[in-house]
Amino acid sequence: IKVFREDYVMPYCDKILEASEPFIDQIVKREDLKEKRFLITGATGMIGSSVLDLLLFLNERKQYGITIYAAVRNDSKIKKRYGIFAQKEYFHILPYDATKPIDFEYSVDYVIHAASNADPAAISKEPVETLMSNVFGLDQILQYAKRSSVQKTLFVSSSEIYGTNSTSKPFLEDDYGNIDLLNPRAAYPMGKRASETLCASYANEYDLNIVIARPGHIYGPTITDTDSRASAQFTRNALNHQDIIMKSAGTQLRSYCYVYDCASALLTILLNGQPTCAYNISNRHSILSISDIAKLFAKAGNVALTFENASKKEQKSYNLMSMSALDATRLENLGWHAIMDSKDGVKETLRLLKG
Secondary structure: OOOOOOOOOOOOOHHHHHHHHHHHOOOOOHHHHOOOEEEEEOOOOHHHHHHHHHHHHHHHHHOOOOEEEEEEOOHHHHHHHHHHHHHOOOEEEEEOOOOOOOOOOOOOOEEEEOOOOOOHHHHHHOHHHHHHHHHHHHHHHHHHHHHOOOOEEEEEOOHHHHOEOOOOOOEOOOOOOEOOOOOHHHHHHHHHHHHHHHHHHHHHHHOOOEEEEEEOEEEOOOOOOOOOOHHHHHHHHHHOOOOEEEOOOOOOEEEEEEHHHHHHHHHHHHHHOOOOOEEEEOOOOOEEEHHHHHHHHHHHHOOOEEEOOOOHHHHHOOOOOOEEOEOOHHHHOOOOOOOOOHHHHHHHHHHHHOO
């Protein structure tokens, strides 16, 4: 097994093409993707790259004729990830930084804005940059959508916008709870909340067609080397034959969703979602505690699961929500449903990341 190196990116190859195929059928009205032009920000991120993987499958195996503009900060990283596919005539790499003004010259039909600092350690270290890149970055994208007459824009938000809530049931899209405004860790959820309001404001004032997705806790083989979220650390531990060390009791309840299920959900929302409407992304059969998902990775990787106390520095980066399960009924009513349960999803994640 290859050690999950610091500079590792999962190369796009026939194995990935084949692994993504089952999720294509979950894209509702996918025929509408033919001959469309896409701008995807955060195209090397966990979620953005998974969407790109599905679009590449549609081009390579179904001849959909999709044009892709991948907006990224790291040119070498996306070339390493996609290899010869990044040299295809339909594949264009655009330099992009969510903290700086953009001046894209290309006209596209769809925008998927998935660029965001979602790494807990980075959020804790750079809360100002986290908040501002969310709001400023989205504002730049919506200005582009306005002047370029983009057909539809999808903003990838987060389940963290719900905050803490007394409900014991999975969150519906209007179940807004409390967020401690004076905790710097709130930079991420408050940045996403402000961004959602910005979407609604642009839609109202400039008649833009914008839709919002709120993914739950996404895991899978497209994790990045810098991702410090629990499931990403569990993945690396299992791959490297290292014991998984829990830094809490792990009782927090989460909605876990395999990354390619998430990608098919995003494309379904883009094609079928109602303007200025938000959609939860969740697998109703994968609502687990953090310790539950840790046990699955430990078993699949044949490693031990142990518990230690977290340091104060580590605690500062934690998502403070004790319950962040999502109800995805609104999305399921569009015709989508998840097909990968958590047990098989963990096994598939490790299989695809092994050399």
